[in-house]
Amino acid sequence: MSSTSSHSYPMSSGEDQHSYIHNSSYQKAAIKGVEERIKQAILEKLDLQLNSNLISTFTIADFGCSIGPNTFHVVQSIIDTVKFKHLKENNETNIVPLEFQVFFNDQSNNDFNTLFRTQPLSSESQYFLAGVPGSFYGRLLPRNIIHIGHTSYTIHWLSEVPEHVCDRKSPAWNKNYIHCNNLIEEVTKAYKVQFKKDMEVFLQARAEELVHGGLMIVVGNCLPDGVSMYETWQGHVMETIGDCLLDMAKSGIMSEEKIELFNFPVYFPQFSELKLMIEENGSFMIEMMETISHPFEDKRLSNEFITSMFRAFLTTVIEQHFGNGVVDELFSRLSEKLSKHPIDFEMWKTQVVYHVVLKRK
Numbered sequence: 001m002s003s004t005s006s007h008s009y010p011m012s013s014g015e016d017q018h019s020y021i022h023n024s025s026y027q028k029a030a031i032k033g034v035e036e037r038i039k040q041a042i043l044e045k046l047d048l049q050l051n052s053n054l055i056s057t058f059t060i061a062d063f064g065c066s067i068g069p070n071t072f073h074v075v076q077s078i079i080d081t082v083k084f085k086h087l088k089e090n091n092e093t094n095i096v097p098l099e100f101q102v103f104f105n106d107q108s109n110n111d112f113n114t115l116f117r118t119q120p121l122s123s124e125s126q127y128f129l130a131g132v133p134g135s136f137y138g139r140l141l142p143r144n145i146i147h148i149g150h151t152s153y154t155i156h157w158l159s160e161v162p163e164h165v166c167d168r169k170s171p172a173w174n175k176n177y178i179h180c181n182n183l184i185e186e187v188t189k190a191y192k193v194q195f196k197k198d199m200e201v202f203l204q205a206r207a208e209e210l211v212h213g214g215l216m217i218v219v220g221n222c223l224p225d226g227v228s229m230y231e232t233w234q235g236h237v238m239e240t241i242g243d244c245l246l247d248m249a250k251s252g253i254m255s256e257e258k259i260e261l262f263n264f265p266v267y268f269p270q271f272s273e274l275k276l277m278i279e280e281n282g283s284f285m286i287e288m289m290e291t292i293s294h295p296f297e298d299k300r301l302s303n304e305f306i307t308s309m310f311r312a313f314l315t316t317v318i319e320q321h322f323g324n325g326v327v328d329e330l331f332s333r334l335s336e337k338l339s340k341h342p343i344d345f346e347m348w349k350t351q352v353v354y355h356v357v358l359k360r361k
Contacts, residue, residue: 223269
């Protein structure tokens with residue numbers, strides 16, 4: 001049985017009202033929420049004389065950069081911190097300034113045109129930039145050239161939908177569910193296996209690209225230990241999207257069989273699970289690994305905000321499976337359902353934001 005797999009699903013492109021550019025403030029808030037702790041880790045853990053050689057060109061890579069603006073904020077923050085550290089450690093008046101090379105990576109069908117067109121003018125003279133198309137589940141760059149790697153809100157996207165979750169004959173069949181909600185043990189196990197496989201490939205590739213002593217920064221959402229996806233408000237929204245798809249099938253817009261063959265290639269691990277996978281890889285020392293509550297947790301997110309956010313990062317995967325023309329209808333129905341039955345945020349549990357700083361051994 002075929003299913004949604006082996007495709008790339010970039011965030012919504014362009015600069016219109018539905019694009020990721022205008023609907024990524026949730027991710028940016030999380031990034032800014034951990035920014036000071038990551039700056040601290042760079043100042044304390046980064047060695048600017050790696051391998052006994054003074055660095056003249058400092059190289060940064062943002063893996064899964066999308067189209068902005070978050071990637072530009074992250075890169076500028078890293079550069080400012082490294083510059084500060086460089087000046088602090090070299091008090092001579094004739095200090096040679098660092099030059100910065102930044103690689104922006106995402107899937108080959110990412111909207112790189114919008115990315116480069118919207119680069120802040122203030123950053124143009126501060127670093128040399130290049131786009132690197134391709135999946136970060138594999139090597140993208142030569143060995144030993146990256147001093148700081150970064151990725152945020154990316155690794156929950158799997159390289160493919162786990163095997164058998166769309167197969168009616170399999171114990172891992174996900175039935176009418178469209179994501180890993182942790183309600184079916186065999187489905188959860190299949191997603192865990194795929195996530196572990198992808199994480200091993202991701203970490204091994206970054207270990208080869210980073211210089212020894214280089215830092216890899218990873219930020220994203222995960223589940224607190226002991227919490228299942230179906231208990232969270234984010235999981236509830238995904239279930240509601242599934243309900244909307246089934247309603248569309250009943251209306252004849254699509255077939256139920258098409259829905260049975262659809263699952264999102266997305267998996268949110270529990271915090272301890274993520275930590276264990278990093279430790280088992282063995283290529284990095286964990287310099288910092290913490291969680292915080294999302295800065296928006298105390299805010300009552302509007303139905304419009306939630307609908308727009310989910311639309312921005314789910315549109316391409318939905319279109320590739322169901323075809324063009326269903327997205328407007330689907331998210332109109334989602335908005336209507338959320339309006340009729342508003343999310344009671346006090347009733348649902350929430351994911352947490354993790355931030356990890358790894359040092360290449």
